[in-house]
Amino acid sequence: MFSNRLFNILVPIISVLLGLISGAIIMLIFGYNPIAGFAALWNGAFGDAYFFGETIRQVTPYILSGLAVAFALRSGLLNIGVEGQVFMGWLASVWIGISFELPMILHLPLAILAAAIAGAFWGFIPGLLKAKLGVHEVIVTIMMNYIALYLSNSIVRNLLSDGADRTENVAATASLQSNWLAEMTFYSRIHYGFIVALLMALVMWFIINRTTTGFELRSVGFNQHASKYAGMNVSKNIILAMVISGAFAGLAGAMEGLGTFGFMSIKSGFTNIGFDGIAVALLGANTAFGVILAAFLFGILKIGALNMPTAAGVPTELVEIIIALIIFFVASSYMIRWVILRFKKEGK
Amino acid sequence: MEIIELISRILGASVVFATPLIFTALGGVFSERSGVINIGLEGLMIMGAFVAIVSNLTFYSVFGSATPIVSLIIAMVVSAIFALVHAVASITFRADQVVSGVAINFLALGIGLFLTKQWYDKGQTDFIESPIYSSNVPLLNKIPILGDMFFTGWYWTSYLAIALAFLVWFIIFKTPFGLRLRSVGEHPMAADTNGINVYKMRYIGVMLSGAFGGLGGAVYALTVTHNFSHGTIVGQGFIALAAVIFGKWHPLGALGAAIFFGFAQSLSIVSSDIALLENVPSVFMLIAPYVLTILALAGFIGRAEAPKSLGEAYVKGNR
Structure with missing residues (x-):
């Protein structure tokens, strides 16, 4: 069902999302508002x-x-x-x-x-x-x-x-x-x-x-x-x-x-x-x-x-953590593939 | 007499730089012998340095003069756990080991600086109150010449590093555990067939590299820099990795290579005192360790044979 091509597109997108979500969780843990944090980031790039x-x-x-x-x-x-x-x-x-x-x-x-x-x-x-x-x-x-x-x-x-x-x-x-x-x-x-x-x-x-x-x-x-x-x-x-x-x-x-x-x-x-x-x-x-x-x-x-x-x-260094996590997720694409396939099987 | 003083100065400076490299390189030997490339040694050192400084600052009021030892132990434990990230990604999830290691380096620096900002509200931590001091070994430092060279003004961690190198050599080459670790790195399927748990051995290898790498970073922070910032660990982890390869994945080879790199680094600092090297531009001293490593790898100084399955994820049932 899932072609390799689709995986190759899905894996980076999911990795980025997971990385950003992890960043949001870290912000929550340290008592920052993730929405304000990401809004500041957006404005800092396109403001x-x-x-x-x-x-x-x-x-x-x-x-x-x-x-x-x-x-x-x-x-x-x-x-x-x-x-x-x-x-x-x-x-x-x-x-x-x-x-x-x-x-x-x-x-x-x-x-x-x-x-x-x-x-x-x-x-x-x-x-x-x-x-x-x-x-x-x-x-x-x-x-x-x-x-x-x-x-x-x-x-x-x-x-x-x-x-x-x-x-x-x-x-x-x-x-x-x-x-x-x-x-x-x-x-x-x-x-x-x-x-x-x-x-x-x-x-x-x-x-x-x-x-x-x-x-x-x-x-x-x-x-x-x-x-x-x-x-x-x-x-x-x-x-x-x-x-x-x-x-x-x-x-x-x-x-x-x-x-x-x-x-x-x-x-x-x-x-x-x-x-x-x-x-x-x-x-x-x-x-x-x-x-x-x-x-x-x-x-x-x-x-x-x-x-x-x-x-x-929010300290600037948060972004370094997010980038590192994105690399991890992309590198561990085997895990993402495995999870997607698992869901496919259970969906049947 | 002057020449002895000079030699003991160079020796002392070399050992200060070499000690963290020895610890970290030993960690690298554990990981790579089990078949997992560890480019993340740099990140593990960063983590160790950060944790050691933070625990030293935090617990000084509790432990007093025992603080350095406590900080080293905490740094080892936390870095070993941190190395789990690399282990999970590269062993269980079959991630590219080099990429995972690169990510470890990013992650450690990110976490260290983020928490530093968070806890100390600035780019670097305060200076610690309880660093490791250099000292003289009682009695032994009275021996003529040798006492000046080896037992005066060293940090106790340097003796520990050298002793550990021999201990690691014994563990890897003389114990059943070491045999299993090596077999998993050479031919995981054969090891698996003989009932060795490949995944478990590799996890142990990577976590040991975390503990040793963390110790290396911690020792560097407590003996040399005394605080943590983005500039605390800059490249020492990569040099330690070079020492692993230069030392042909052998603990004593790594020890020798680390001391050599320490010596090369100290030369660029003390060379102004040496008549022979006075006129050599410092850039040659700075690049010498790296050029020599490349030459060594290219086979001019003897061929280095990596563990056979280094860098390959083990998938049960694949041939």
Whole structure:
């Protein structure tokens, strides 16, 4: 009765609902009004043009980091290293942005391309190790995250500035920022990057669903041995999947470097764009369209949450718990399937 | 004489950083030997650190000088229960173990910060009144040279960590329980056929990792940071996971790897005192542990063999 397709749509929706209900229960336990809490969250994301602009600003890198994780997952690889690839992309885009004087038509694409290449390179290393030596990509990418963090901090301090905590702003010819959009949204940090993000979602959909390469990548994700037997080059596809995944992640970094901030600063810890991308991809069922929807949901939750302490007295961190629970529910989809099937049986 | 002083300083600093890693890595060994990947070690450490700080602040008036020990025990128990979430999701509900572990990390930080806001009305807790202090071992610290190196100014938890590593080695490799735990991680169906309850063993493995991970986080909080905030545990859990793999899933290997990582971390702090390392940019010291782990994994330092069924949910009756 229930097709797989329907399950794939039902599971994320039920997971989100369960996550939100859990959030409401937590609010009740701690004596908050859940309706006021969620109303504050909604207003915090859509209340006026400024909040809306900020929400879009947050959604932009989420789409790209979600695409990065989803693309690798389609080939059976878990890229936890999106975080590090974001750092490298951020660094590369800002580096190009501050060190050249070019007309915009060359400068901006060059900076964005540099970010994609830097991210791709950071994905290439774990891909190569996985393909040639069978090293588990999860551990390597975790390690690569830390290397990226410390390396980019050091480069910002020693090469891109004179021992300062941040670089100078990127040249206007390499910036994604837009006065027009900012004015329209009461000077939120919204930028043209979301066009890039949506375009990339289209690119991912096209590669995965409409090209031979995409077919091979998916095939390797389903069954490496069968793919090899069918004459596909498994190693090549693993490396390619990590490289493309890393390129998406690098672009997410460019969104921050060229759009939101316009510079790179020394970071004491991770940005969480990459880690949240894992949640986005899982919830979006690893499809391009699903990733966009999931990125919007998490962007709304994150930005809306900032309004919760002032409007309803609820600590912002509640949203982190809700997001964690949503991931749990999606991951435990076996449980949701089992419950649905149980109900079906009893209904008969 | 100066060189001995220097060595004992480096050793002391290494051990301070290594101790929480040893505890947590031992927990990781338990979980992964039973066949369950535990990326959630970071979250378990966060939970342990949070609970230890809160119970230390709350119960100081009751237990006085025994507070640190009480806090450690509470942290272990709560983290073991918290690890149940990972166990239920990944063993019973067959969730992807890596994803479930990632969710554990999110959840622990979310809960910790949410409750901190709730109870203390700010982003971090107060500083505790009863941390664990470093001390000298009486008599033994009088031994020339060795006394300075190993028995002066260490925390008692460091000795506990090293002793536990040997205890865990004994449990995993010399007892029937350890044999069952390992068999469940290598070939769950064979174990099941021989009457071992695969699910029970895996639950025990994950809960032990919760207890040890919690202890690791608690020790870090009580010896190093003395309060809880979003920056208390940043990555130590992942380093502990690296230590598990670097140590080839062996308790004593994990011990060695953890001490090595502690040493690498302390180097970036004390390297300014060492003439040889003075001119090496600190970034190389910072990334050294991670680069070495990748090299180790790539087989340059000997091949690491993971438990055979690591990461696979066991479904009764499937072949």
